[in-house]
Structures are given as C-alpha cells and as structure tokens.
Amino acid sequence: xxxxxxLPIALLGALLGLDVVSFPQAMVSRPIVxxxxxxxFIGNPxxxxxxxxxxEMIALDTLPFGASRYPEWGSAGVVGGALFAAQPHGMPGAxxxxxxxxxxxxxxxxxxxxxxxxxxxxxxxxxxxxxEDGSRNALLSLHLSxxxxxxxxxxxxxxxxxxxxxxxxxxxxxxxxxxSAGSRAVVVVIAATVAGGALWKVFHSVAHVLxxxxxxxxxxxxxxxxx
Amino acid sequence: xxxxxxxxxxxxxxxxxAMFFRLLALQGSWNYxxxxxxxxxxxxxxxxxxxxxxxxxxxxRAKDHREP
Numbered sequence: 506x507x508x509x510x511x512l513p514i515a516l517l518g519a520l521l522g523l524d525v526v527s528f529p530q531a532m533v534s535r536p537i538v539x540x541x542x543x544x545x546f547i548g549n550p551x552x553x554x555x556x557x558x559x560x561e562m563i564a565l566d567t568l569p570f571g572a573s574r575y576p577e578w579g580s581a582g583v584v585g586g587a588l589f590a591a592q593p594h595g596m597p598g599a600x601x602x603x604x605x606x607x608x609x610x611x612x613x614x615x616x617x618x619x620x621x622x623x624x625x626x627x628x629x630x631x632x633x634x635x636x637e638d639g640s641r642n643a644l645l646s647l648h649l650s651x652x653x654x655x656x657x658x659x660x661x662x663x664x665x666x667x668x669x670x671x672x673x674x675x676x677x678x679x680x681x682x683x684x685s686a687g688s689r690a691v692v693v694v695i696a697a698t699v700a701g702g703a704l705w706k707v708f709h710s711v712a713h714v715l716x717x718x719x720x721x722x723x724x725x726x727x728x729x730x731x732x
Numbered sequence: 733x734x735x736x737x738x739x740x741x742x743x744x745x746x747x748x749x750a751m752f753f754r755l756l757a758l759q760g761s762w763n764y765x766x767x768x769x770x771x772x773x774x775x776x777x778x779x780x781x782x783x784x785x786x787x788x789x790x791x792x793r794a795k796d797h798r799e800p
Contacts, residue, residue, distance in 0.1 A: 529756035572764065626763035629770065636770070639793025641777065648774040651761035 508668070513546055514587045515664035521579035522614065522659020525569065527652045536560035536607075539582025544590035552594075553586035556603055559692055560585055562700035563608070577618055580659045581611035584666045588674050597688040598681025599674070604692055606670035614662045621658050625651045743779055750778040 521542070524534040532538065537557040544553015560582055569575040585607025592599035628647060629636070635643035681688070708715045754775040761770045783791040 526762060527757060527760045530759075572767070622763045625761050626765040629761075629763060629765055636773075641787055644770060644773050644777065647770055648757070648761040651763075652757060655760070 508664075511664050511667040511671070514543060514583060514667055515660045517543060517546060518580040518583040518663025519656050519660030521583055522577060522662065523579075523652070523656045525577055525579045525659075526618070527655040534579030534582070536564050536578045536582035536585070539579055540586030540589075540607075543583040543586030547587055547590035549590035552590040552592075556585050556589040556600060556607070557582060559600070559604055559696045560607055562696040564611075565700050565703040566706075574619060575615055576608075576611035577614035577659070577662075578611055580614045580663045580666070581607045583663055584610045584670065587667065588670055591671070592674070592678055595685065596678045596681070597683055597685040598678040600692050601688050602674045602677040602681070606666070606674055610662065610666040610670070613666070614659070617658050617662055618655075621651075621655055624654065743782065747778045747782070751775055754778070 517539075521534045521539045524531055533542075537554070537560070540557030540560060541550055541553040544550045544557075547553070560578065564576070564578045567575040567578075585603050588606055589599055589603035592603070625647070628650070632640075632643045632647055636647065704718065708718070754777070758768060758771040758775055761774070762768060763770075780792055781787050783789060785791055
C-alpha cells in the first residue's frame with residue numbers, strides 16, 4: 506500500500522482514535538463500528554463488519570476507563586477492517602492474518618496512549634505555575650494541544666500499521682496453507698473464548714445481568730426463527 | 733445566586749451549550765498527574781467567566797489553584 510492510498514484510512518483512524526478518550530466518546534471507535542467504516546472506505550463494508558464482530562468480541566474483555574491501561578481499539582479496528590476488506594473474497598488466511606495485525610496495532614496504540622499521557626503530564630509541569638495563577642490561555646493550550654497530539658498519535662499509528670501490515674498480510678494470505686473453514690474456526694473459537702471470559706466476569710460482578718443476557722438471547726433466537 | 737436558588741439558572745443558554753460540548757472533550761488532557769482535573773477546568777471555564785470581576789478578577793484567577 507502506497508502512502509497516498511493509506512492517507513484516507515489514516516484520517517479515519519485518527520478521528521476514531523480520538524473518539525476513544527479525547528473527543529467525543531460517541532462509541533464510533535468500538536471495533537464493530539470502526540472496522541465496518543474502514544471496510545466501507547475500501548469498498549467492502551460486509552468484510553469490515555465481519556472482522557469488526559470478531560474484534561468486538563475480543564474488545565469486550567477490556568474496560569477502558571480511568572488510569573487503566575488498555576488496547577486502543579479505534580485505530581486498530583480501522584486497520585483490521587481495511588486490511589481484511591482489501592483481501593480477495595474467500596481467501597482462507599485473510600481473517601486470521603488481519604485479526605493478528607489488528608491485535609498488534611491495538612497493543613501498540615494502547616502503549617502510545619500511555620506515552621501521550623506522560624507527555625501531557627510533562628507539559629503540565631512546565632505550565633503548572635501559569636495554570637494555578639488562573640491563566641486561561643495556559644489551560645486552553647494544554648487541553649487543546651493534548652487533543653491535537655492524540656489526533657496525530659492515532660493517525661500516525663494507523664498509517665504506520667497500514668504501511669507495515671498491508672504487504673505482510675498480503676504475503677501471509679498468499680502462502681496460507683490451511684482451508685477456509687479451519688482458519689475461520691480458529692478465529693471464532695479464540696474470539697468466543699475471550700468474549701465468554703468477559704461475560705463470565707460480568708455475570709459474577711453485576712446483579713441480574715445474566716437474566717438480561719438470557720432475555721436478549723431469547724429475543725434474538727425468536728427473531729431468527731421468525732425469519 | 734438567582735431568585736430560584738439555582739446558580740446555573742442565570743447562565744445564558746450559549747454558555748450552557750459551550751459547557752456541554754466541552755464536557756464531550758473532558759478527557760482531552762487526561763494525564764497521570766492531575767487525571768481529569770484540567771479537563772474539568774476546561775469544561776467549566778465558560779461559566780467561570782461570569783464570576784465577579786470577570787476573567788481578570790481574583791475569583792477567576794483562583795479557579796485552578798490547588799492545595800498540595
């Protein structure tokens with residue numbers, strides 16, 4: 506993937522990476538949304554949705570709030586969706602390779618958020634006196650620069666990930682030896698195991714949530730039968 | 733304080749809207765030192781301009797002061 510092709514994806518990754526924490530936390534950075542949007546950018550939204558569901562099941566296990574350190578799924582969802590949507594339809598290795606690329610991106614992007622927060626803290630130390638003296642400009646500057654650097658961070662992570670993983674995934678898909686059903690089964694089992702663990706934790710920590718889950722499952726099953 | 737006893741009732745609608753949109757960016761400067769502190773200051777700032785003395789008054793200047 507040449508730089509020019511990766512730019513629109515990088516812009517999407519930047520905006521959705523910003524949504525994770527800085528602005529506006531509208532949940533568009535959830536992998537199921539991010540990957541579908543990236544797939545639409547490539548021209549194949551169903552492929553984006555497919556990998557988005559897989560990544561969402563894995564992302565369910567992390568609770569991103571406060572000072573907890575977590576994978577950054579906005580940019581990673583975009584990378585995963587764009588990589589999977591760009592592969593020819595029906596290639597057995599496309600889903601596992603794209604998922605692996607998205608997981609690595611999520612991990613690296615999560616680390617970049619820790620670096621960003623340390624950077625903001627160091628900048629705060631330099632302007633602390635002015636802020637405590639009531640300087641409006643110092644406060645606005647600190648806040649807006651934090652958001653700007655976050656946007657830049659997410660865009661950089663996305664474009665670097667696309668440039669590295671795009672040829673890598675294409676090469677993996679070309680030499681992938683396993684059949685399609687087996688490859689997808691491995692991905693589904695991994696995602697379902699992580700999602701199952703996340704549900705298990707929720708069932709044991711939030712009262713009555715099991716009943717809400719079962720009711721939802723019942724409604725979904727009824728809709729499936731009614732079709 | 734207003735006649736209703738609610739201090740926010742005196743704020744113009746545009747200030748309330750500005751605060752609402754700034755709240756969406758509450759964690760824009762989240763860091764391991766002050767956590768959400770500067771974000772809270774950023775979100776409240778439009779209303780604090782209405783403190784006695786305006787943005788040059790002592791009440792406004794004291795808004796971000798923290799005791800160690």
